[in-house]
Amino acid sequence: MPRLTDRPPLRFSTQTLLLQLGVVALVVLLTSAVHGWLTYDRLGREAENQALTLARTVASDPDVRAEVQQISAQPGTPPAADLLAGPLMAAAEGARTRTGALFVVITDEAGLRLAHPDPERLGERVSTDPTEALAGKEVTTRNTGTLGPSAGAKVPVFAPGSDAVVGEVSVGYSTESISQSLSRDIVPIALIAAGALLVGVLASFLLRRRLQRLTLGLEPEEISTLVHDQVAVLQGVDDGVIGVAADGRISVFNPAAQRLLGQPDLTGTPWADAPVPAQLPALTRADAAEGDAVELVAGGRVLVASARKALHGREDLGWVLMLRDRTELQQLTRQLDAVGTMSTALRAQRHEFANQLHTIAGFMSIGQHQQARDYLARLAATGPLKFPVDQAELLQDPYLQAFLGAKGVEADERGVTLRLGPETLVRGQVTEPQEVTTVLGNLIDNAVNAAVAGSAPERWVEVEVLDEPGTGAGGGTLLIVVGDSGDGLPAAEAGGADAVFAEGFTTSERPARAGAGQGLGLALARQLARRRGGDVTVLDPGSAGGPGAVFMATLPGTTALNATAPNERDTDV
Numbered sequence: 001m002p003r004l005t006d007r008p009p010l011r012f013s014t015q016t017l018l019l020q021l022g023v024v025a026l027v028v029l030l031t032s033a034v035h036g037w038l039t040y041d042r043l044g045r046e047a048e049n050q051a052l053t054l055a056r057t058v059a060s061d062p063d064v065r066a067e068v069q070q071i072s073a074q075p076g077t078p079p080a081a082d083l084l085a086g087p088l089m090a091a092a093e094g095a096r097t098r099t100g101a102l103f104v105v106i107t108d109e110a111g112l113r114l115a116h117p118d119p120e121r122l123g124e125r126v127s128t129d130p131t132e133a134l135a136g137k138e139v140t141t142r143n144t145g146t147l148g149p150s151a152g153a154k155v156p157v158f159a160p161g162s163d164a165v166v167g168e169v170s171v172g173y174s175t176e177s178i179s180q181s182l183s184r185d186i187v188p189i190a191l192i193a194a195g196a197l198l199v200g201v202l203a204s205f206l207l208r209r210r211l212q213r214l215t216l217g218l219e220p221e222e223i224s225t226l227v228h229d230q231v232a233v234l235q236g237v238d239d240g241v242i243g244v245a246a247d248g249r250i251s252v253f254n255p256a257a258q259r260l261l262g263q264p265d266l267t268g269t270p271w272a273d274a275p276v277p278a279q280l281p282a283l284t285r286a287d288a289a290e291g292d293a294v295e296l297v298a299g300g301r302v303l304v305a306s307a308r309k310a311l312h313g314r315e316d317l318g319w320v321l322m323l324r325d326r327t328e329l330q331q332l333t334r335q336l337d338a339v340g341t342m343s344t345a346l347r348a349q350r351h352e353f354a355n356q357l358h359t360i361a362g363f364m365s366i367g368q369h370q371q372a373r374d375y376l377a378r379l380a381a382t383g384p385l386k387f388p389v390d391q392a393e394l395l396q397d398p399y400l401q402a403f404l405g406a407k408g409v410e411a412d413e414r415g416v417t418l419r420l421g422p423e424t425l426v427r428g429q430v431t432e433p434q435e436v437t438t439v440l441g442n443l444i445d446n447a448v449n450a451a452v453a454g455s456a457p458e459r460w461v462e463v464e465v466l467d468e469p470g471t472g473a474g475g476g477t478l479l480i481v482v483g484d485s486g487d488g489l490p491a492a493e494a495g496g497a498d499a500v501f502a503e504g505f506t507t508s509e510r511p512a513r514a515g516a517g518q519g520l521g522l523a524l525a526r527q528l529a530r531r532r533g534g535d536v537t538v539l540d541p542g543s544a545g546g547p548g549a550v551f552m553a554t555l556p557g558t559t560a561l562n563a564t565a566p567n568e569r570d571t572d573v
Helices: 012-059 062-073 080-085 087-099 175-214 220-236 255-261 279-283 327-365 369-382 398-413 433-453 497-501 521-531
Strands: 103-108 113-115 139-145 148-158 165-174 240-244 250-253 293-298 301-312 315-325 417-420 428-430 460-468 476-484 535-540 550-561
Touching (some): 012 062, 012 148, 062 148, 080 087, 087 103, 103 148, 293 521, 398 433, 398 460, 433 460, 433 476, 433 521, 521 535
Antiparallel strands (some): 240 315, 293 301, 301 315, 460 476
16 A cells, blocks of 8 residues: 655646745735735824824813812812713813714823813823823823823913923723724725735736746756757757757757857857758658658768658657768769779689680690690789779779779779870879778769760779979878770850769669769769869860760879889989
8 A cells, every 4th residue: 555655746837836825825814914904004103193182282272271270279189970960070071072082181280180081080190101291291101091092192281371291191092992993994905905815816827827838848857968968969869859949940959960060159140141051951841751761962972861750749849850960871882883893804704714724724734834834924914903994004093903903894884985085104103092982983984884875885983193292291192094985075055064073863774762962972082182272173064975074173282202202203204
């Protein structure tokens, strides 16, 4: 059986609501109490002032002054019966009755009552101290006498035509009447307090709803955990993450996105004005299909971008875009294709080599030793294996030799001859093989495709590679020229030759396969070259029937001279 202590704690929003209600109630109660006390004090001061005015009026009456002086001049105090029937009693009771005072008391210079609402008190000394009034001072008081608690005043009675004090007049109003006045005023005070409390409660409920909406109903501990998780994920993943809030502003732009797009942190920037490739905002349009992936080139990289709607219940939180770098994957795929092509060529060469060994073994078995020697001499002169690209020795860099050899075998399988141009000469070593093979491979692949699709009877691709030594520590420049036997560039007539470098441009009649990178090769090659201070341009757009287009790439800082190579080129080559 669960214990009462096992109940789950109150939610943060509920705790906030209760705290707000408690604060509002406390403030309203304190305000009401202070307002009530101030009202009570004001009514008391008004009663004191009213008592002071009445006491002055009675004390200044000439008949009262003369009568009090006469009684004070007599030895002793007249009997109570005489005082009850005397003019002082009549004057005091008349004033009390007219004003509604609790009492109007007149005394002599000794403080003995000459007039009092209670006849039995006549001739007795007053219950409160009359010293200040008999000393000629006017005072206001709040005390409790024989008739109960009161707020009143004491005023001296002067002898006619003299400053001599012959008695005093004491007037009081009951504090019970003050309480009755306060009870009449307390009703609007209570109504105002109740209204303020109601407004405070309503505001607290509205604030609670807004707090729940802003925090998506999460507790502070859950929000803290989410923040830690978000920082760990966004900082740790290699994929770029871009969050676009429902109001159209970038809310997340993690370091991987900054690196892939070559941009600073764009958090807070309007998504429509963000300096990102146009394909990314297109993914978040209302008519865009959710989950579709597009390929684009940014910062010299091939990226795959996808977008998904972010929802929490029924609330639209915006979009989340993912960026994945496919540059290295494409390069590895290209290298793997080259390795596979070379493996196929080597298997064919192995067959050829095995046939040659069988021939030699046949000559030896039938005793034709001289013919076997002649056959071996011919093999030694021509080599047992045929390199797929002629004059590859003009390339002293082994990386370029192997790469062009693989491309030659691949082109040969498609019926295209890959050859080196007469101006080819590379004496140095390639220091940036990844970028060089990316640019060179894209140009050769496009040229082979154009040659296959061309109408010329002879299909060929010609490559010229030259290196220029660098004058400083930045390395030499590699110049690459690639031509083919295709039908040229159709875009040369519409949009200019530079149109072929736009992302997505392709001359293939086959539809692009998603994620295949079709239409991105030339754009990527140009971006890589320009990032190094070089360029990829169209030297000749070609013509129908051949020869085809000629491209030139300039790659500064990609070569270094061999230690054994001369500083100047041999012009006799």
